[in-house]
Amino acid sequence: MSSSTVSVSVPTPTQHSFQRKVDEIKVSKSDINFVVMDYLVNEGYPRAAENFAKEANIKLPFEEESIQTRVEIRGAIHAGDIDTAINKINDLNPQILDTDPALHFALLRVQLIELIRNCTSSSTGDITPVLNFASSQLAPRAATNPEFLKDLELAMTLLIFLPSDTLAPELEELIKPTLRREVASKVSEAILTSMGTRGEARMRQLVRLRQWAERKARLAEKDLPPSLPIGLQSEDATNGNSEDIMVQ
Amino acid sequence: MSRRTSYAQVASGTGANSHTNSVSARLGGFHHSSNSGAHSHTIPDPRLSFRTYDDPQHNAMSSSLGRGGPLPSYMSGSGYFKDYSVHDDPVSSFFVPSYLRGSKHAEKLQEVHRARMAAQQQYRSTHSSNADSLSTSSSSANLFRMPSSHRGLTHEVVERAPALTEEPIAPWPTRWNETDKFHQMEVEENGRLCKYSGSQKSHDEAASIRSDYSMPRQCGIYYYEVTVISKGKDGMIGVGFSGPKVSLTRIPGWEPDSYAYHGDDGQCFSNTTSGKSYGPKFGTLDVIGCGINFRTNTAFFTKNGHYLDVAFRDLKPNVNYYPTVGMKKQGEMLRANFGQEPFAFDIDKMVQNEKATIQAEINRFKDVASIETDLIHGLIGQYLAHDGYVESARAFAEEVDAESKALANESSPTINYTGTEDDVHAINRQKIRAAILEGDIDKALKHTNLHYANVLRDNENIYFKLRCRKFIEMIRKCSELRSQCHGASDRTPPSKRSTTTAVHTSNSTAKRNSTATEEYDFEMELDEQLGVHNGAPWETPAKGENGQDGGAEGKENQTDEADDTEAQVRDMTDRMIQYGQELRAEFANDQRREVQKALEDTFALIAYEDARESTLAPLLDTAGRVPVAEELNSAILVSLGKSSSAVLERLVQQTEALVNELTEQGGPGAFVNVRKDFLQ
Numbered sequence: 001m002s003s004s005t006v007s008v009s010v011p012t013p014t015q016h017s018f019q020r021k022v023d024e025i026k027v028s029k030s031d032i033n034f035v036v037m038d039y040l041v042n043e044g045y046p047r048a049a050e051n052f053a054k055e056a057n058i059k060l061p062f063e064e065e066s067i068q069t070r071v072e073i074r075g076a077i078h079a080g081d082i083d084t085a086i087n088k089i090n091d092l093n094p095q096i097l098d099t100d101p102a103l104h105f106a107l108l109r110v111q112l113i114e115l116i117r118n119c120t121s122s123s124t125g126d127i128t129p130v131l132n133f134a135s136s137q138l139a140p141r142a143a144t145n146p147e148f149l150k151d152l153e154l155a156m157t158l159l160i161f162l163p164s165d166t167l168a169p170e171l172e173e174l175i176k177p178t179l180r181r182e183v184a185s186k187v188s189e190a191i192l193t194s195m196g197t198r199g200e201a202r203m204r205q206l207v208r209l210r211q212w213a214e215r216k217a218r219l220a221e222k223d224l225p226p227s228l229p230i231g232l233q234s235e236d237a238t239n240g241n242s243e244d245i246m247v248q
Numbered sequence: 249m250s251r252r253t254s255y256a257q258v259a260s261g262t263g264a265n266s267h268t269n270s271v272s273a274r275l276g277g278f279h280h281s282s283n284s285g286a287h288s289h290t291i292p293d294p295r296l297s298f299r300t301y302d303d304p305q306h307n308a309m310s311s312s313l314g315r316g317g318p319l320p321s322y323m324s325g326s327g328y329f330k331d332y333s334v335h336d337d338p339v340s341s342f343f344v345p346s347y348l349r350g351s352k353h354a355e356k357l358q359e360v361h362r363a364r365m366a367a368q369q370q371y372r373s374t375h376s377s378n379a380d381s382l383s384t385s386s387s388s389a390n391l392f393r394m395p396s397s398h399r400g401l402t403h404e405v406v407e408r409a410p411a412l413t414e415e416p417i418a419p420w421p422t423r424w425n426e427t428d429k430f431h432q433m434e435v436e437e438n439g440r441l442c443k444y445s446g447s448q449k450s451h452d453e454a455a456s457i458r459s460d461y462s463m464p465r466q467c468g469i470y471y472y473e474v475t476v477i478s479k480g481k482d483g484m485i486g487v488g489f490s491g492p493k494v495s496l497t498r499i500p501g502w503e504p505d506s507y508a509y510h511g512d513d514g515q516c517f518s519n520t521t522s523g524k525s526y527g528p529k530f531g532t533l534d535v536i537g538c539g540i541n542f543r544t545n546t547a548f549f550t551k552n553g554h555y556l557d558v559a560f561r562d563l564k565p566n567v568n569y570y571p572t573v574g575m576k577k578q579g580e581m582l583r584a585n586f587g588q589e590p591f592a593f594d595i596d597k598m599v600q601n602e603k604a605t606i607q608a609e610i611n612r613f614k615d616v617a618s619i620e621t622d623l624i625h626g627l628i629g630q631y632l633a634h635d636g637y638v639e640s641a642r643a644f645a646e647e648v649d650a651e652s653k654a655l656a657n658e659s660s661p662t663i664n665y666t667g668t669e670d671d672v673h674a675i676n677r678q679k680i681r682a683a684i685l686e687g688d689i690d691k692a693l694k695h696t697n698l699h700y701a702n703v704l705r706d707n708e709n710i711y712f713k714l715r716c717r718k719f720i721e722m723i724r725k726c727s728e729l730r731s732q733c734h735g736a737s738d739r740t741p742p743s744k745r746s747t748t749t750a751v752h753t754s755n756s757t758a759k760r761n762s763t764a765t766e767e768y769d770f771e772m773e774l775d776e777q778l779g780v781h782n783g784a785p786w787e788t789p790a791k792g793e794n795g796q797d798g799g800a801e802g803k804e805n806q807t808d809e810a811d812d813t814e815a816q817v818r819d820m821t822d823r824m825i826q827y828g829q830e831l832r833a834e835f836a837n838d839q840r841r842e843v844q845k846a847l848e849d850t851f852a853l854i855a856y857e858d859a860r861e862s863t864l865a866p867l868l869d870t871a872g873r874v875p876v877a878e879e880l881n882s883a884i885l886v887s888l889g890k891s892s893s894a895v896l897e898r899l900v901q902q903t904e905a906l907v908n909e910l911t912e913q914g915g916p917g918a919f920v921n922v923r924k925d926f927l928q
Contacts, residue, residue, distance in 0.1 A: 213906035
């Protein structure tokens with residue numbers, strides 16, 4: 001048979017023995033597909049999950065109707081519409097917030113921050129709604145828990161500093177969208193746990209395992225290359241780990 | 249279970265069935281029922297009776313190995329070769345101690361064991377067919393010889409072949425070592441029982457014995473128990489562990505690299521003759537357990553199921569410790585349990601706790617949530633695009649984008665889904681993959697030849713696998729058609745199918761094309777290739793029940809269809825057998841063992857009228873399409889000059905390799921099974 005082999009061998013200067021070990025590991029596609037699907041369903045990407053089920057010819061895991069609700073709740077939290085989110089959560093299962101005061105408080109605090117943001121950016125600058133909300137909703141809860149109180153106080157200081165371009169880091173954190181994202185994913189986890197499924201997507205654990213394993217291996221002074229890039233181009237330098245960009 | 253010989257006879261040209269009994273009797277040691285529930289061991293060896301306990305644990309193990317269908321229980325059988333015991337105990341059993349079930353190390357050892365079994369089987373089969381000189385029938389005899397469980401495995405193994413070339417996998421102790429003992433020690437009961445048979449010795453001297461293998465550090469925690477059958481006169485018994493070179497003329501604990509818990513005074517000894525008070529004394533019928541935690545380098549003992557606290561710390565990280573017992577007085581007798589039986593102490597729980605500790609530690613590596621999320625989104629986006637899941641990639645990018653917009657998060661990088669030229673390939677690859685996953689191998693071959701002609705030329709093994717898979721799909725088709733003929737007895741189409749067909753319900757223009765096998769009709773609109781390719785399960789379930797060309801029309805003509813179906817079955821069967829002969833002819837000269845083996849396995853399916861109900865059913869499972877599809881996809885990617893694996897896959901590879909590093913010296917990696925704990 002004639003062969004027109006396409007050579008893809010890139011000259012690799014003295015490959016580290018660990019790299020060889022990595023290459024020898026066989027990964028099953030169905031495992032990868034499982035992890036991906038698990039993430040899509042768990043974290044609420046219904047259209048991607050549906051398409052993936054078709055294209056990879058795998059079964060869409062039997063999914064409670066909650067996936068759509070979870071997506072809506074997430075969207076509401078992301079958009080800062082906490083009232084809607086709380087109503088939807090309670091429609092789904094009122095126990096979720098009742099049994100998790102920390103989560104409920106976190107949600108209300110996001111709502112407070114949104115109120116502060118609104119009033120400090122509005123022309124009138126009327127802070128009455130903020131004060132009313134804080135004293136009626138958050139203060140009673142904060143009284144029971146010093147952690148809550150600290151969080152509440154910090155959030156309230158925003159009233160003084162906003163609007164501003166230079167905020168202290170801990171205040172900056174509060175108005176970053178990441179806070180809403182974090183709260184949203186905690187809510188999602190709580191909903192899943194309340195339904196008896198695994199709260200967290202495997203993918204998250206996998207990513208952590210990867211970080212943990214490298215840290216441990218380096219601490220144990222295993223023979224590893226100085227850096228172990230995974231080769232994702234969008235990986236940014238903030239990743240803390242020694243993973244940098246590797247062009248394929 | 250309906251077994252027919254006719255097809256086998258047609259294909260092999262011999263009366264295969266007549267050999268069945270003799271062959272299976274000859275290989276009785278390997279012939280286990282595939283179904284663990286009703287296992288029948290054919291070795292009438294009373295010493296092996298404890299195996300009935302072994303089986304469930306092996307099944308528990310094997311199901312953890314993969315989700316690709318039922319896996320074998322045969323490894324619970326015979327033939328764990330050991331260098332020294334070949335003569336006196338050729339069928340010592342393989343077992344997995346309860347607390348190690350599901351661990352990575354146990355999986356590795358099991359793979360080694362399986363490879364040995366296969367090698368042994370191979371050896372026997374070559375030799376037996378030589379001896380028999382059954383001119384043409386070696387392949388047909390093989391049809392019946394191998395238990396199906398074995399077959400179910402082959403595909404799984406292909407997908408995840410163990411890297412056996414590397415350093416050998418350390419086995420765990422299985423018995424006392426008759427060549428590593430003081431001479432006045434006697435060993436009985438398959439190496440489980442040892443007793444002191446000498447005369448009274450001087451004050452310092454004793455008789456000790458070590459196990460066959462050292463306690464593998466890769467287990468993380470290793471634990472064994474001994475029962476004192478008789479403590480003799482004053483119960484001068486030591487239970488513990490020692491290095492390989494420690495003198496066996498003294499009781500363990502008194503020598504350097506030697507550690508033990510003594511029954512006469514309840515003290516524990518390490519490296520010296522002066523002990524420290526530790527636990528209660530022990531004597532006849534007490535069960536003493538001894539364990540090492542290699543992560544913390546500590547050792548502990550248990551008595552009658554109760555934990556007695558840490559006995560030794562700072563064990564040396566570079567010494568191989570062997571379970572060791574020593575005795576001094578006549579009549580003293582100990583029976584060891586290296587995991588063949590349930591333990592008195594709940595060691596499983598201790599290992600579980602250790603795992604939970606590690607798991608918690610891993611979880612503390614939680615990055616800032618948003619960075620973690622961005623990383624994951626990057627991984628998933630890249631994976632979907634890389635592997636040609638075009639629509640999924642697009643939908644995912646859109647959903648993530650919508651999410652970022654809701655957050656108004658400028659810092660979050662959007663996954664730019666690059667369209668353009670890569671898309672063309674991605675769509676092609678997706679089509680080819682979809683065809684295989686639907687069981688339409690011809691369509692996949694056609695597309696591949698059309699777009700990536702060199703791939704099949706350059707990757708002969710993939711070509712071979714596709715050809716084999718096509719045969720399997722033909723058999724599937726035959727089985728289905730045949731069961732339709734036989735009325736409503738078996739109308740349920742294989743459940744996996746519903747997802748396959750769902751993809752194509754939109755495409756109602758299924759065409760018939762009965763000549764599809766021979767030549768590729770490039771003219772034809774590619775997407776209409778859902779017609780009758782042999783073995784292509786293109787029908788919706790409704791159609792599947794009453795023949796081809798479903799819909800309302802089909803239902804009206806149900807009786808005609810029945811006749812027609814019967815004709816179809818004959819036609820299909822003829823073509824299937826013809827194809828099988830072609831396949832065999834094509835690869836007859838291939839000397840590679842795995843090729844011949846795969847052919848044997850595949851042809852064995854012909855033996856059954858309805859293979860779906862046979863023990864070979866796992867081969868027919870649609871899950872078997874996945875590895876073929878993925879292998880072809882990777883080959884196409886490589887031919888396009890791209891990395892054959894996506895970043896996510898590389899991340900998993902790296903993770904496993906790192907965990908392996910952390911396992912070698914008994915580090916925390918021993919308590920992590922990447923696949924089982926994180927990918928399932």
